[in-house]
Amino acid sequence: MPDKVTRAEARNNFLLAALQEGELEGLLAKLENVSLVLGEVLYESGQKMDYAYFPTTAIISMLYIMENGGTAEIGVVGNEGVIGVALFLGGETTASRALVQSAGELFRIKERDLKDEFKKGGRFQELLLRYTQALLTQISQTAVCNRLHPIEEQLCRWLLLSHDRLQSDKLVMTHDLISNMLGVRREGITLAAKKLAARNLITNKRGTITVIDRKALEAASCECYEIVNTEYNRLLGRGMSRTFN
Amino acid sequence: MPDKVTRAEARNNFLLAALQEGELEGLLAKLENVSLVLGEVLYESGQKMDYAYFPTTAIISMLYIMENGGTAEIGVVGNEGVIGVALFLGGETTASRALVQSAGELFRIKERDLKDEFKKGGRFQELLLRYTQALLTQISQTAVCNRLHPIEEQLCRWLLLSHDRLQSDKLVMTHDLISNMLGVRREGITLAAKKLAARNLITNKRGTITVIDRKALEAASCECYEIVNTEYNRLLGRGMSRTFN
DNA sequence: TTCGTTATGTGCGATATCGCACGGTCGAAA
DNA sequence: TTTCGACCGTGCGATATCGCACATAACGAA
Numbered sequence: 001m002p003d004k005v006t007r008a009e010a011r012n013n014f015l016l017a018a019l020q021e022g023e024l025e026g027l028l029a030k031l032e033n034v035s036l037v038l039g040e041v042l043y044e045s046g047q048k049m050d051y052a053y054f055p056t057t058a059i060i061s062m063l064y065i066m067e068n069g070g071t072a073e074i075g076v077v078g079n080e081g082v083i084g085v086a087l088f089l090g091g092e093t094t095a096s097r098a099l100v101q102s103a104g105e106l107f108r109i110k111e112r113d114l115k116d117e118f119k120k121g122g123r124f125q126e127l128l129l130r131y132t133q134a135l136l137t138q139i140s141q142t143a144v145c146n147r148l149h150p151i152e153e154q155l156c157r158w159l160l161l162s163h164d165r166l167q168s169d170k171l172v173m174t175h176d177l178i179s180n181m182l183g184v185r186r187e188g189i190t191l192a193a194k195k196l197a198a199r200n201l202i203t204n205k206r207g208t209i210t211v212i213d214r215k216a217l218e219a220a221s222c223e224c225y226e227i228v229n230t231e232y233n234r235l236l237g238r239g240m241s242r243t244f245n
Numbered sequence: 246m247p248d249k250v251t252r253a254e255a256r257n258n259f260l261l262a263a264l265q266e267g268e269l270e271g272l273l274a275k276l277e278n279v280s281l282v283l284g285e286v287l288y289e290s291g292q293k294m295d296y297a298y299f300p301t302t303a304i305i306s307m308l309y310i311m312e313n314g315g316t317a318e319i320g321v322v323g324n325e326g327v328i329g330v331a332l333f334l335g336g337e338t339t340a341s342r343a344l345v346q347s348a349g350e351l352f353r354i355k356e357r358d359l360k361d362e363f364k365k366g367g368r369f370q371e372l373l374l375r376y377t378q379a380l381l382t383q384i385s386q387t388a389v390c391n392r393l394h395p396i397e398e399q400l401c402r403w404l405l406l407s408h409d410r411l412q413s414d415k416l417v418m419t420h421d422l423i424s425n426m427l428g429v430r431r432e433g434i435t436l437a438a439k440k441l442a443a444r445n446l447i448t449n450k451r452g453t454i455t456v457i458d459r460k461a462l463e464a465a466s467c468e469c470y471e472i473v474n475t476e477y478n479r480l481l482g483r484g485m486s487r488t489f490n
Numbered sequence: 491t492t493c494g495t496t497a498t499g500t501g502c503g504a505t506a507t508c509g510c511a512c513g514g515t516c517g518a519a520a
Numbered sequence: 521t522t523t524c525g526a527c528c529g530t531g532c533g534a535t536a537t538c539g540c541a542c543a544t545a546a547c548g549a550a
Contacts, residue, residue, distance in 0.1 A: 062385075064385065064386070064389045066389065066393055066468065067468050068393075070392075070393045072388065072389045072392045072393060074385040074388050074389065075385075085378070085381075086378055088374070089374045089375060089377055089378040089381075090371055090374050090375045090378065090480075091375060091378040091379075091479075091480050094378075094382075095382050095385065095386070095472060095476055096385060119366075121364075121366060126335055129333070129334045129335050130334060130335045130336060132334055132377065132381075133330070133331055133334040133335065133336040133339075134336075135381075136330075136334075136377075136380075136381060136384065137339075137340050139381065139384050139385055139388060140307075140309065140319040140320075140340065140341060140384055140388075141309070141340070142388045143317065143319050143384060143385075143387045143388035143391055144309045144311065144317045144319065144391075144428070146388055146389075146391040146392040147315075147317045147391040147427075147428040147429075148311055148313075148315045148317060148428055150506070150507095151506085151507080174526085174527065174528090175527075175528070176526090176527075176528095182392075183389070183392040183393055184392075184507075184508090185507075185508060185509075186527090186528085187507095187508085187509090187528090187529085187530085188506095188507065188508085190527095190528060190529065190530090191529090191530090193528095194528095194529080204528090205516095206515080206516055206517075206526090206527060206528070207516095207517095207526090207527070207528095223311065223312050227340060231340055234336075235335075235336050395536070395537095396536085396537080419496085419497060419498090420497075420498070421496095421497075421498095429537075429538090430537075430538060430539075431497090431498085432498090432499085432500085432537095432538085432539090433536095433537070433538085435497090435498060435499065435500090436499090436500095438498095439498095439499080449498090450546090451496085451497055451498070451545080451546050451547070452496090452497070452546090452547090
């Protein structure tokens with residue numbers, strides 16, 4: 001008994017918001033509301049995908065799990081994007097796991113319906129392809145960042161990406177969760193977070209990190225955040241950054 | 246005065262080889278032969294792309310250059326793929342530099358022509374999209390590998406990716422070049438290469454690494470090589486790996 | 491053949507991160 | 521209000537990699 005998605009609701013996802021009235025119309029009937037909690041898994045690596053997801057308030061992480069149990073995030077998706085590019089790229093499955101990093105709402109659309117809409121080749125296809133390139137940029141930058149930048153700068157980048165995709169300054173996530181995303185030890189996050197808190201960029205409570213000084217956090221981040229952010233703006237024509245402090 | 250590309254030549258690139266006769270026909274007239282030497286730059290980061298490239302014997306690296314001068318490769322393309330996915334994804338430019346990692350031949354096609362062929366939406370579009378997903382997988386795996394695996398295992402992965410895209414067992418490249426690709430010190434490569442040579446997996450001459458024991462090199466590599474290779478096979482329906490020793 | 495350039499080999503202290511261990515503390519549930 | 525599990529803080533030795541310095545060796549051009 002899925003909820004019907006209204007036009008106003010749909011506009012909470014930037015990709016859908018960028019559609020013309022007429023184009024959105026056809027999609028609305030195919031979208032369903034879903035609400036997901038922290039840790040829920042949307043796709044398992046190699047598993048057939050039945051739906052693609054357009055987040056509104058939820059944040060989804062794509063991560064790899066290695067043989068030895070090590071994990072690392074390759075990208076993050078919020079209300080600027082869509083989970084499931086493999087569907088319209090034609091691969092059906094993907095080598096990563098997609099899980100809920102921050103609880104919230106999403107729309108989902110059936111695999112078949114997404115493909116049909118994509119094949120129509122209008123603005124929707126164009127948007128999905130441009131989003132794919134933005135995602136590609138984010139993943140590329142993650143690769144470089146993993147190689148070249150220290151944990152503390154990477155943590156800043158990661159907090160900023162999350163902050164951009166949230167309505168609040170409170171990020172509800174444990175050091176342990178973040179360490180799995182960044183592919184480092186939990187202690188490494190604890191230490192880095194303490195340093196950032198000492199500089200008054202964030203506060204650091206049990207299970208919650210609050211962004212205090214957004215501008216300073218950007219300054220403390222490696223260049224990777226800004227590069228990805230600029231590219232998202234260029235490709236998707238809409239500011240992602242919440243810079244306003 | 247670019248050379249005309251024959252049907253037989255075109256089949257040296259797997260993406261073109263996968264086309265039906267009729268589809269290839271239309272493309273042939275739009276392709277030009279180009280020959281590039283080591284170090285030549287196809288695209289600069291953020292620069293407008295005038296052509297896309299289908300390598301046959303050349304190998305192209307996509308790499309990022311950071312503010313501090315650090316570099317890291319995000320992916321490699323040979324005769325299995327195409328350089329310039331940003332053109333049909335709609336972004337026009339990309340945040341990475343594309344340069345020749347191993348000298349050789351490529352076909353190039355004008356931006357406009359590629360877009361036109363893509364828009365026709367047939368098997369060519371489908372192939373390009375599937376290739377995009379394969380590339381996405383490679384880049385993702387690079388991100389994870391950069392985070393979690395030691396230099397020696399990564400070097401194995403990198404050598405295998407190059408070996409797959411070459412006709413010879415001799416890889417003409419200096420330790421310094423490889424270190425720029427992997428984003429590590431030159432000495433790190435020298436050390437790792439010496440260890441691999443001591444185990445008789447490769448030989449290591451000034452400016453040239455020769456693959457001696459391909460199977461053992463695969464065993465010495467982190468799992469990342471095999472994951473990417475499997476995914477290329479699945480998506481592009483053709484074995485990339487040169488495993489035969 | 492010689493010479494100069496470029497590539498490789500090696501050593502060493504500095505640094506970042508790891509792996510592990512354990513103590514402290516917070517907060518939700520009983 | 522107590523308790524218990526989850527989360528955070530901290531210390532310490534081990535390890536991987538870095539940054540630098542410099543020696544040696546291979547190759548190509550003169």
